[in-house]
Amino acid sequence: MAVLHLNEDEVRELLSMEMAIEAVETGLRKMALEEAFSNPRSRCQTDHAMLHVLPAACKTMGVIGFKSYVTTKSRQTFHVTIYNGKTGEMLAIIQGDMLGQLRTGAASAVATKHLSRPDSKTAAILGSGKQARTQLLGVSKVRKLEQARVYSSNEANRKKFAEEMSVECQIPVTACATVEETVREADIICTATTAREPILKGEWLIPGQHLNIAGSNFISKAEIDAEVINRASLVTIDSKDQGKLEAGDLVPALDAGILEWYDVVEIGRVVAMRNPGRQSPNDITLFKSLGIGLEDIAVGIRLYEKAKAEGRGRWLDI
Numbered sequence: 001m002a003v004l005h006l007n008e009d010e011v012r013e014l015l016s017m018e019m020a021i022e023a024v025e026t027g028l029r030k031m032a033l034e035e036a037f038s039n040p041r042s043r044c045q046t047d048h049a050m051l052h053v054l055p056a057a058c059k060t061m062g063v064i065g066f067k068s069y070v071t072t073k074s075r076q077t078f079h080v081t082i083y084n085g086k087t088g089e090m091l092a093i094i095q096g097d098m099l100g101q102l103r104t105g106a107a108s109a110v111a112t113k114h115l116s117r118p119d120s121k122t123a124a125i126l127g128s129g130k131q132a133r134t135q136l137l138g139v140s141k142v143r144k145l146e147q148a149r150v151y152s153s154n155e156a157n158r159k160k161f162a163e164e165m166s167v168e169c170q171i172p173v174t175a176c177a178t179v180e181e182t183v184r185e186a187d188i189i190c191t192a193t194t195a196r197e198p199i200l201k202g203e204w205l206i207p208g209q210h211l212n213i214a215g216s217n218f219i220s221k222a223e224i225d226a227e228v229i230n231r232a233s234l235v236t237i238d239s240k241d242q243g244k245l246e247a248g249d250l251v252p253a254l255d256a257g258i259l260e261w262y263d264v265v266e267i268g269r270v271v272a273m274r275n276p277g278r279q280s281p282n283d284i285t286l287f288k289s290l291g292i293g294l295e296d297i298a299v300g301i302r303l304y305e306k307a308k309a310e311g312r313g314r315w316l317d318i
Helices: 008-014 017-032 097-115 130-142 155-169 179-183 226-231 240-246 248-255 267-271 293-310
Strands: 002-006 036-038 042-045 050-058 063-071 076-084 090-095 122-126 147-151 173-176 188-191 210-213 234-237 285-288 314-317
Touching: 002 008, 002 293, 008 090, 008 097, 008 293, 017 036, 017 097, 017 130, 017 267, 017 293, 036 293, 050 293, 063 293, 076 097, 076 293, 090 097, 090 293, 097 130, 097 210, 097 234, 097 267, 097 285, 097 293, 122 130, 122 179, 130 147, 130 155, 130 188, 147 155, 147 179, 155 173, 226 248, 234 267
Parallel strands: 002 090, 122 147, 122 188, 147 173, 188 210, 210 285, 234 285
Antiparallel strands: 002 314, 036 050, 042 050, 050 063, 063 076, 076 090
8 A cells, every 4th residue: 555654844844834734724624514524633642752642534536544643751753644535445545743833833724713713913822832923824814914033032033033923924933932912902912832730811801812822732721811711711622532631721710610611612613604613893802722633634735735736755565
């Protein structure tokens, strides 16, 4: 069996943020229409490493597959494996670090497109790592940003982020010394940090903002406090089933009775117009991003088709 293999360099060359946004939006819509399915992430571990697996299927894309990655104290390795949804034939094995960064940014871009005010001009980014970069890049593709601000606890990192992303997004990006300074009066706020305790407080929010909360997918970690949820007019998520296992950001509000799971809307249902999104310019809307397998295979199948058409990658006899 000939299987296409794509490495990180090839993914970086083939996959644009625009392509990732279109693929993720399509996948989330199909999930809302019950044409696609995404099982929650499963994890197992040894004393030194943890394996994470996210399976998914999309009938009308004709694909089934999974993302898997292994984390240790010193490294992470990612792969997306896709199969023909009818024959079961393995189609591709794709190195998945860059793919994962872009699909996570794309998911926030989709939520921003459907939930933020169309006149949003300012973005605030909490975090300065790889995921924070694609958060800003994704948002910049769906809204005409005029400026952005970034906070990171590491001063050198936030300054480097500001310099490099000013060039990449073609807007002024300013490094800020505090979270409050960064988010005050921003139209769009994205969190992509490694924080275990809340760094974003609800008291800093103002009417009309949209939030993408993307840093944590562990039930014991939260980037936001319960007051953020209390202020939100609409709380959305990529997968409620996965959220019940991983959405630590929602736990304080759930425990306090501020939020119930029946109030949380899967973002795909907003994309598919099965649930309303923003109802007023003054609404505060929130998207809790976990990262689901469907997003990975939706992007993966597009990558496979593009690489095959352009003669990229290498065929392995498996």
